Amino acid sequence: MPDFISIPLHDGFSPIAISFVLAAMGLNVHFGYAGLLNFGQAAFSAVGGYAMAVTIVSFDVPFLPAILLGLVASVLLSLVMGIPTLRLRADYLAIVTIAVAEVVRLIFTTSFKDYFNARDGVSGFTGTFRSWNPYPTDMGRFLTFNRVDLWVMTVGWILVALICVFLFAIMRSPWGRVLKSIREDEDAVTALGKNVYSYKLQALILGGLIGSTGGFIGALGLASVQPDTFNTEFTFIAFTMLILGGAARVLSPVAGAVIFWSLLSLIAVILADLSTLSWMPDGLLDNTRIGNLRFAAVGLALMLLMIYRPQGLFGDKKEIALDAR
Amino acid sequence: MRTAHTIPPRPQPRRGQRSTGAAFLAASLLAVLTFVTLAGPLSAAAHAAASTSSPTQACEGTPIEKTVKGTLVNNADDGAPVPGVAILVTNCDGEEFPGETAEDGSFEIPITSGFGIVTVTLDPDTLPEGVTMREGARTTNTLTGNLTTLNTTFLIGPDNRTLDNKWDRVPGLIYSGLLFGLIIALAALGLNMIYGTTGLTNFAHGELVSFGAIVTFFLSSGVGIPFTDAEINLPFLVAVPITIVLAMGFGWLQDSWLWRPLRRRGTGLIAAMIVTIGLGFFLRNMYAYFTGSRFETYDEYFTPAGKSFQGLFTYTDRDLLIGAICILTLAVVIAGLSYTRLGRATRAVADNPALAAATGINVDRVISLVWIVGTALTALAGIFLGFQLGVTYQIGQLTLLLLFAAITVGGLGSIWGAVLGAVIIGLLTDLSTLFIPSDLKNAGALFLLILILLVRPQGLLGRRERIG
Numbered sequence: 122m123p124d125f126i127s128i129p130l131h132d133g134f135s136p137i138a139i140s141f142v143l144a145a146m147g148l149n150v151h152f153g154y155a156g157l158l159n160f161g162q163a164a165f166s167a168v169g170g171y172a173m174a175v176t177i178v179s180f181d182v183p184f185l186p187a188i189l190l191g192l193v194a195s196v197l198l199s200l201v202m203g204i205p206t207l208r209l210r211a212d213y214l215a216i217v218t219i220a221v222a223e224v225v226r227l228i229f230t231t232s233f234k235d236y237f238n239a240r241d242g243v244s245g246f247t248g249t250f251r252s253w254n255p256y257p258t259d260m261g262r263f264l265t266f267n268r269v270d271l272w273v274m275t276v277g278w279i280l281v282a283l284i285c286v287f288l289f290a291i292m293r294s295p296w297g298r299v300l301k302s303i304r305e306d307e308d309a310v311t312a313l314g315k316n317v318y319s320y321k322l323q324a325l326i327l328g329g330l331i332g333s334t335g336g337f338i339g340a341l342g343l344a345s346v347q348p349d350t351f352n353t354e355f356t357f358i359a360f361t362m363l364i365l366g367g368a369a370r371v372l373s374p375v376a377g378a379v380i381f382w383s384l385l386s387l388i389a390v391i392l393a394d395l396s397t398l399s400w401m402p403d404g405l406l407d408n409t410r411i412g413n414l415r416f417a418a419v420g421l422a423l424m425l426l427m428i429y430r431p432q433g434l435f436g437d438k439k440e441i442a443l444d445a446r
Numbered sequence: 447m448r449t450a451h452t453i454p455p456r457p458q459p460r461r462g463q464r465s466t467g468a469a470f471l472a473a474s475l476l477a478v479l480t481f482v483t484l485a486g487p488l489s490a491a492a493h494a495a496a497s498t499s500s501p502t503q504a505c506e507g508t509p510i511e512k513t514v515k516g517t518l519v520n521n522a523d524d525g526a527p528v529p530g531v532a533i534l535v536t537n538c539d540g541e542e543f544p545g546e547t548a549e550d551g552s553f554e555i556p557i558t559s560g561f562g563i564v565t566v567t568l569d570p571d572t573l574p575e576g577v578t579m580r581e582g583a584r585t586t587n588t589l590t591g592n593l594t595t596l597n598t599t600f601l602i603g604p605d606n607r608t609l610d611n612k613w614d615r616v617p618g619l620i621y622s623g624l625l626f627g628l629i630i631a632l633a634a635l636g637l638n639m640i641y642g643t644t645g646l647t648n649f650a651h652g653e654l655v656s657f658g659a660i661v662t663f664f665l666s667s668g669v670g671i672p673f674t675d676a677e678i679n680l681p682f683l684v685a686v687p688i689t690i691v692l693a694m695g696f697g698w699l700q701d702s703w704l705w706r707p708l709r710r711r712g713t714g715l716i717a718a719m720i721v722t723i724g725l726g727f728f729l730r731n732m733y734a735y736f737t738g739s740r741f742e743t744y745d746e747y748f749t750p751a752g753k754s755f756q757g758l759f760t761y762t763d764r765d766l767l768i769g770a771i772c773i774l775t776l777a778v779v780i781a782g783l784s785y786t787r788l789g790r791a792t793r794a795v796a797d798n799p800a801l802a803a804a805t806g807i808n809v810d811r812v813i814s815l816v817w818i819v820g821t822a823l824t825a826l827a828g829i830f831l832g833f834q835l836g837v838t839y840q841i842g843q844l845t846l847l848l849l850f851a852a853i854t855v856g857g858l859g860s861i862w863g864a865v866l867g868a869v870i871i872g873l874l875t876d877l878s879t880l881f882i883p884s885d886l887k888n889a890g891a892l893f894l895l896i897l898i899l900l901v902r903p904q905g906l907l908g909r910r911e912r913i914g
Contacts, residue, residue: 156716158716158719158720160649160723201896204900205896205899205900205903206899208903209899209903211715211716211719212647212715212719212858213854213899213903215647215649215719216647216850216854216895217892217895217896217899219649219846219847219850220847220850220851220891220892220895221892223843223847223888223892224847224888224889224892227885227886227888227889228886228889230885231883231885231886232883232885232886353727353843354727357723357724357727360720360723361724364720407738409734409738409739410735410738413731413732413734413735413739414731414735416727416731417727417728417731417732417735419724419727419728420723420724420725420726420727420728420729420730420731421724421728422724423720423721423723423724423727424721424724424725424728425724427717427720427721427724428708428711428713428717428721431717
């Protein structure tokens with residue numbers, strides 16, 4: 122297969138892509154179903170990944186309890202973000218989440234260096250997880266993926282499937298219907314005697330938990346957690362994936378994420394090919410600049426999608442929380 | 447470049463760079479410890495280890511001539527000068543400049559250094575008989591300032607001062623915090639004017655701050671316009687007004703090409719907020735593309751001489767002038783909003799656009815004007831921040847959190863609230879370094895933001911009905 126097909130396909134299903142799928146699914150609970158504007162999804166993934174990594178590496182906690190601690194940390198983060206803001210207009214949550222995400226990254230970069238190792242991040246926590254790998258050690262590569270990646274992907278995609286089933290069920294339940302009606306008209310739901318604040322907080326926690334599982338898969342896939350992985354780009358890429366797929370559908374963030382990550386990878390392949398052309402001026406397309414152009418394209422895509430096709434590829438325009446407060 | 451995780455490391459501006467500085471400091475201290483215990487020929491090796499153990503340490507920008515100054519006095523001997531002590535200055539590229547204290551205990555070591563961390567090491571072995579360092583005092587000082595004159599002190603003899611060392615920093619922190627607060631007040635006012643008249647929370651506002659710094663840099667610093675042979679090398683003071691005019695045009699373009707059509711289509715505020723996120727992301731990466739993700743400095747006025755105010759803090763004429771321009775600009779804009787016809791029309795639109803339109807105010811024109819003035823104010827703040835943070839595409843990202851904290855604390859949509867909030871945030875972030883590491887000072891702004899949302903969500907000067 123030529124590179125411009127095989128590389129995007131590889132990237133579209135890789136462990137990194139799964140971490141974005143999960144982040145986008147969490148955002149779907151926030152934005153798609155509850156109408157909450159969370160611009161700090163990266164913080165949930167970061168806190169999940171770091172809590173797991175640090176407890177294993179520095180405190181010798183076994184793997185599964187470490188995962189549990191990661192989930193607890195993510196719930197605490199939701200409370201910090203949600204309690205001050207969820208009674209207020211949507212933009213307050215947006216402001217606080219974007220601020221919390223920056224500060225979380227700042228803390229991981231600059232503080233408690235004994236545990237977080239600044240920019241180098243934390244590594245060496247994958248032992249237990251890898252020891253469970255059922256694939257034979259002499260299998261070589263399967264569809265361009267090696268044995269380790271394949272094991273992370275197996276677990277990751279099973280996790281995605283389970284969460285999809287769970288979301289499908291819960292969004293059809295009375296709880297999910299209340300959530301969607303909060304998105305449509307908060308006052309009407311309050312008038313019916315529901316505690317809107319509590320429902321919003323629950324939605325924020327649920328979406329955050331899903332986002333932090335994305336942090337686990339990403340960390341296991343890369344075998345390390347680094348603060349720069351979780352910069353604002355992370356959140357905005359996840360957001361663009363969600364909007365591209367179409368908010369408020371269970372499967373659309375999954376499809377959106379795979380399609381978008383493949384496209385992003387395709388852009389990189391094409392730009393890298395262009396940069397080797399003889400007539401291309403020096404410096405116009407060096408590696409850093411290719412990265413800049415890809416992300417500029419993400420920004421542009423997010424704008425254009427939101428303006429011209431807010432329901433994305435598979436969404437329903439009536440289901441988008443565009444006029445919420 | 448196949449995944450997001452292979453984004454090359456980006457140059458961090460000075461504020462973010464202190465982590466490596468701290469690592470370097472730790473390395474140097476370790477080296478100095480070895481130096482003290484082993485002494486003799488080993489000490490040179492230890493010092494070499496200190497300068498090579500931090501390969502990430504490098505100067506940014508063009509090297510310029512600087513002077514490292516200080517005076518050694520012995521507190522045990524009623525402040526008698528300490529002559530003949532070897533002082534070694536190491537610049538951020540690891541180049542060494544040795545020197546010695548004169549008869550009056552003073553030393554003045556000329557060095558050349560770019561923008562970055564300079565360390566000054568005192569060799570305790572060369573102290574005269576009977577003179578000792580203060581217990582626990584450092585023999586290596588790290589200087590991060592970008593002034594041409596760097597002052598440093600070493601503590602010799604017992605501590606017989608009455609003041610606690612920590613509180614000595616208060617006047618300097620108030621000065622720097624106030625200056626920073628006044629600068630971000632310009633940008634916060636721009637943000638709040640746009641929010642007030644259109645209801646739009648503009649997450650791309652940080653990129654308007656970067657616009658000012660980056661455009662001024664390209665106009666004034668004689669760096670070629672990217673990918674062309676053209677080169678514009680205007681004096682800084684000419685480049686600034688041109689930048690402001692370009693910023694006005696940028697604001698007008700943004701409104702008439704993007705936001706006005708979106709208002710006509712009836713795009714909701716949440717959708718518009720996501721559009722601002724996309725726009726900000728697009729602009730930031732385009733800035734990075736055109737600056738090559740480099741960290742730059744202005745050619746002129748970048749390193750003025752520091753002057754001491756009554757020994758309390760160091761100030762520069764440039765910074766005083768910047769502060770004065772900020773105050774003057776804020777006063778003119780606020781007076782304009784309060785007393786002119788157009789200003790009253792702006793406030794009417796902010797209050798109730800439909801009613802304003804019914805009384806014959808051209809709402810679109812007022813909003814367009816607000817975008818023009820708001821972007822110009824913000825770009826001016828960006829130009830000044832270019833001195834403080836260095837010129838980088840990340841200025842916007844670094845200040846956005848502070849700007850939002852400022853307008854939320856002051857009150858979303860409130861004119862005076864923006865100014866008050868910005869000054870509070872400026873003072874708070876700088877003064878908080880008394881208690882927390884300076885790397886984390888922006889966390890203080892977040893803390894205040896959350897606190898104010900818990901106890902007074904409309905902000906100090908905001909109105910209740912805005913918060914929903």
